[in-house]
Amino acid sequence: MKIVFFDTDRLTRDYLHDKKMCDCDVIYLENSIENTDAETYENIKDAKAISVFVHTAAKMNAETLDKYPNLQLIATRSTGIDHIDLDYCRKRNIEVVHVPKYGEATVAEYTFGLLLNLSRKIIEARNDMKNASVHINDYLGFDLYDHTIGIIGTGAIGRHVAKLARGFGMHVLAYDLYPNEEFQRIYNIHYVSLDELYARSDIITLHAPSTKDNRHLLNDAAFAKMKEGVIIINTARGDLIDTESLYKHIVSGKVAGAGLDVLENEDFLLHDDIIIKDQDIGLDFAMNTIANNKLLQHKRVIITPHIGFNSIDAVHRILNTTVKNIESFFAGKTQNSVMGAKK
Known part of the structure; x- marks a missing residue:
């Protein structure tokens, strides 16, 4: 089972490197989801979970998410959810979780x-x-x-x-x-x-x-x-x-x-x-x-370029919560769901 983290930097990759996350195949990509090249896409298109950041350039809408037919979970590393089409996710039965409190x-x-x-x-x-x-x-x-x-x-x-x-x-x-x-x-x-x-x-x-x-x-x-x-x-x-x-x-x-x-x-x-x-x-x-x-x-x-969140302490809290969100979902105990929210 594959989990793909988009929009990652070295700090994110280093911090999450030793996290097991359900013993899944975890893939870290620097690019945003819309900038995935054809070869990489072939390797990740069967992902069951993806994690994006609020800076993701692409809106997580039908055009973007239709490319991932096995997708079950979007774990956004943010409190805000305005970059995600929740109505579409409900139709696809894709769970969406966020980080409600970190900074x-x-x-x-x-x-x-x-x-x-x-x-x-x-x-x-x-x-x-x-x-x-x-x-x-x-x-x-x-x-x-x-x-x-x-x-x-x-x-x-x-x-x-x-x-x-x-x-x-x-x-x-x-x-x-x-x-x-x-x-x-x-x-x-x-x-x-x-x-x-x-x-x-x-x-x-x-x-x-x-x-x-x-x-x-x-x-x-x-x-x-x-x-x-x-x-x-x-x-x-x-x-x-x-x-x-x-x-x-x-x-x-x-x-x-x-x-x-x-x-x-x-x-x-x-x-x-x-x-x-x-x-x-x-x-x-x-x-x-x-x-x-x-x-x-x-x-x-x-x-400034949307960096109010960007202290090492807050970033670590974001990543910890995201890992727990993913693990909880695949353990059948979803936490921090936003599917009851309205945009």
């Missing part, structure tokens, strides 16, 4: 890394030092202490962000479809409506999943309700923000700065081997790509 501290700390770089202009000052062009007055920042942070989404990561914010002496507002009242009481945070969060927050940070209902949650209407000079942080999913709208409000100064570890259509920017067919390029995609590139060049925007 709340990891991503929360990265969130504050982006925020501190924006609030104190660390990257700008460092670059000027390298270029021997230092202008002290250009690096005037602001304290986090006594400012208000608005957290959209209080799952494990959002709650950890709130804990860190309280440590900085910040006022914490939160919005969630399912408020955690015990957490609110213990950590002295305040659940409010989205409109109130927009209006009162000096910093807004996103920690919500991507769904069809919250796509472009931050759009023209939302930005209009925010304070002048608001800071936006996104370490969740790129399509939570309307990229063109964000760029427009960065230029106007309504948004004083943005720290983005995720972008809309980020695969197009992160993978130089993606082939986009002419018929696939629509006006929205083209305009979004232009806006992404403009944001990349803007001095008040920090963009």
Whole structure:
């Protein structure tokens, strides 16, 4: 029985090398699933389980998965599942499992890394030092202490962000479809409506999943309700923000700065081997790509390549959970299934 891990690097391969995983034939490939050459495909097409990462360039849809007729399990090494067509998997009776909890501290700390770089202009000052062009007055920042942070989404990561914010002496507002009242009481945070969060927050940070209902949650209407000079942080999913709208409000100064570890259509920017067919390029995609590139060049925007998860501790937790997910499935005790989830 074959298990194929796509999108692997040396750290992944070294860590998993001695894992038995049901005494199966485990194959590690560096490439994403859509870049498999013909010879390799012949060796893996009978795979019963595959594992992919959130960075996989291909969407796990019918076109991709039809090539694997014996497939029983997809083990994604991520919490997010928006890269997988769950409806198709249900029709094929393919189980899908994920890693629900691996890096709340990891991503929360990265969130504050982006925020501190924006609030104190660390990257700008460092670059000027390298270029021997230092202008002290250009690096005037602001304290986090006594400012208000608005957290959209209080799952494990959002709650950890709130804990860190309280440590900085910040006022914490939160919005969630399912408020955690015990957490609110213990950590002295305040659940409010989205409109109130927009209006009162000096910093807004996103920690919500991507769904069809919250796509472009931050759009023209939302930005209009925010304070002048608001800071936006996104370490969740790129399509939570309307990229063109964000760029427009960065230029106007309504948004004083943005720290983005995720972008809309980020695969197009992160993978130089993606082939986009002419018929696939629509006006929205083209305009979004232009806006992404403009944001990349803007001095008040920090963009990183979806690495908020990427500490060695978190990666090891991801791999451990993935191995247990695979072993449990083939032992008839499926864990961390997402088949009840809706996209």
